[in-house]
Amino acid sequence: MKGKTRSFCAPPLPLAMLALALLHAHGAAAQNAPADTAWIDAPLTLQRTPQIPETIPQAEHGERPSFIEGDRLSGRPNLETVVEGNASLRRGDTAIRADRLEYYQPDDTAKATGNVHVNQAGNTYDGPELQLKVETFEGFFNNVRYAFLAGGHGDAPRIDFVDSNVSVARNATYTTCRREDYPGWMPAWLLTAATLTTDTEENVGVATDARLSFMGITTPALPSMSFPLSSDRKSGLLAPTFGYGSTNGLEWRQPYYWNIAPNRDATFYANLMSSRGIDTSSEFRYLEDTYHGQVRVDYMPSDTLRDRERWGFWSQHNQTFDPKPFGLDSLSGSLTINRVSDNDYWRDFSQTPSLTTRLLTNQAALDWSKGDWSGEARALAYQTLQYAASPVTPPYDRMPQLTANYNKYDWNGFDVSVGLDYTRFHIDSAYAPTLNGIAQPNGERMVGNFQISRPWVTPSAYVIPKLLLHTAAYQLDSPLASGATSITSTVPTFSLDSGLVFERDTSFFGRAVRQTLEPRMYYVHTPYRDQSQLPVYDTAANDFSFATIYTENAFSGNDRVSDTNTLTTGVTSRLIDPDTGVEAARLGFAQRFRFSDQNVTLPSGTAVTDRVSDFLIGGQVNWSATWSSDALVQYNIDTHTSTRNALSLRYAPAPQHVLNFAYRYSADTTTTSDDGTRSIDLSWQWPLSDLWDGNSQGPTPKKTPGRWSAVGRINYSMRDHDLGVGVVGFEYNACCWIGRIALERQVSGVTTPTTRLMFQIEFNGLASVGSSPTSSFAQNIQGYQSVHSTTSTSSRFTNYD
Incomplete structure (x- = not known):
């Protein structure tokens, strides 16, 4: 049968050797802590309160009845019972079956021989001979084969039961590989130990004198090794991660996880970079009923590549206040701090939040609401990470900003809204933009936006006239070009929005659908007011699209x-x-007609004189769960050319099967040539076994062992003939272990792209070794689904077998 042989699941021998060498170098491992990823990838899986399983009080243990069955029963009342042939004994969550069963009531001891099977709360044990105190679950089992409810299993010459949770197996084996996947029982990986102590309540196993065999290669003995029996978090050393980057060189990262409480945890990292030195990191997360957050600190005493001290600090806190003061309906606050030591931090350290942006936000905010009113008080400042080859113009800091908003709907048929805003803007004079030939001054701005509308809405039509008034007043720190230090502006606007909705039932390609036709007309009139002397603190021109x-x-x-x-x-x-x-398809057309020139512009802008805008055509099709597409065309009727095109296709016939394609074109409006920007973006996740053995997955893929999957994304500029963001990798799902390898190319505004090689082997239910590329796959590939363990776990109802 395909996918069942050991040779099919085996990786190249060097991968096995490398994985075992890393595990041996690691020593002890404590897995399944949620912090074995970068800060931006770590999911918040904390719990507000611990989940305590229901247990029977100790005082009631003796009151639980025992049920004994079999072909032949004999014995003495209140002393002993002997059952022969299909013997069984059940009490609470413990069930014993055997060929022969002897039960001694005075000391509550059961002795079973011949095809003995024990099910204790879902954990099963099989063997020829058992002696057990049923209530306390103390005893031993000889030549036993065991399987835990969480999924791991193995065998041992003897296992001693300390109580219902703790057991000690001698000369034991342990694996999560399924026997049905390995004929002859040759699992891909197998842990052997002199003693294997398992605690099902703490969900942890501890092996002494442990050796791990992987694809025929065995590590030297590890003095002690701990691992989880389930996905619950636990304290201890995590498996190390390693990788190679073009900037940092060879990286070795060793984390330690501290499971402080169900709602709090911490992770500490030591990161060795061959080109830089040692970087240390710590993360702390917390989750309470009214607040939650996380803090991370990175510190490198001496970076040999930059010859300086490096540090980074990231913190996020969110809180709701209860009881709410001043009779408010809601009151919440947030605090965000992102700071690093220098401008090069974002491109030197790939495992930090600064990789995603060069504008680091620092903000404290307080949000409130009461009835129809709401508002916010905040202070916002940015740390801008400059780079000479690719400079960034920073936005203005808002120190502070106070807003208040009033919204009243259906007030005697009218909708009324008021928006008030006070902000003080500040920026370093070195980055201040120019306004009328001088540097734009810092200052304060007070804004009022007032709106009133009267909607008439029916199921088939709507008409919404609206009046708007925008007022703004500025108080500046230094004079404008005109010499003024204060300036005001008031601009009224009238708009009329109207539309119709027609419906009919029809069919397309044999599918019954309801088709709509929705024409719309939208008129706006705003008189000209000279605003050329006003500063520009937070304003930009809208992109031309269906949204604007x-x-x-x-x-x-x-x-x-x-x-x-x-x-x-x-x-x-x-x-x-x-x-x-569900909307199966949508097609839209729109065009704007201008009756007079638009003279209000941003600094260095020109008046808009086109009487007819470009023609927008857009569509989206989600005809089935398998195929979807999206397209947009912006067509200039004067030049008879398109100024922007975008087309995207997505094919996802089954989980872990996805192909994405996108083509984008944007004309260069500064020249008359057709030298626009063209790019192709292709991403995929696809099992290669579908290609070479015809194993069609259909709507629900078969989780066969030994399946290779190709994963990647390529973004290519057709004008520059250059590869932008790119990641190419493979995943190998081999039943009870998963291998991943990927090469990533990142372009983040630097002249020289950075590359990373990521490699990981995940032993399901035991440990993972290497640097996981799954976060890179998820960020680059729309619809990517991580390959998970195919090991099936027992149901909690198996204690009723």
């Missing part, structure tokens, strides 16, 4: 309100499943 074409203002932020006299027309058609309401 039906908006009043051509800018985001509060420093500019565009003078507008436009009519936007569009139509959308949807195909909806009449039974489920």
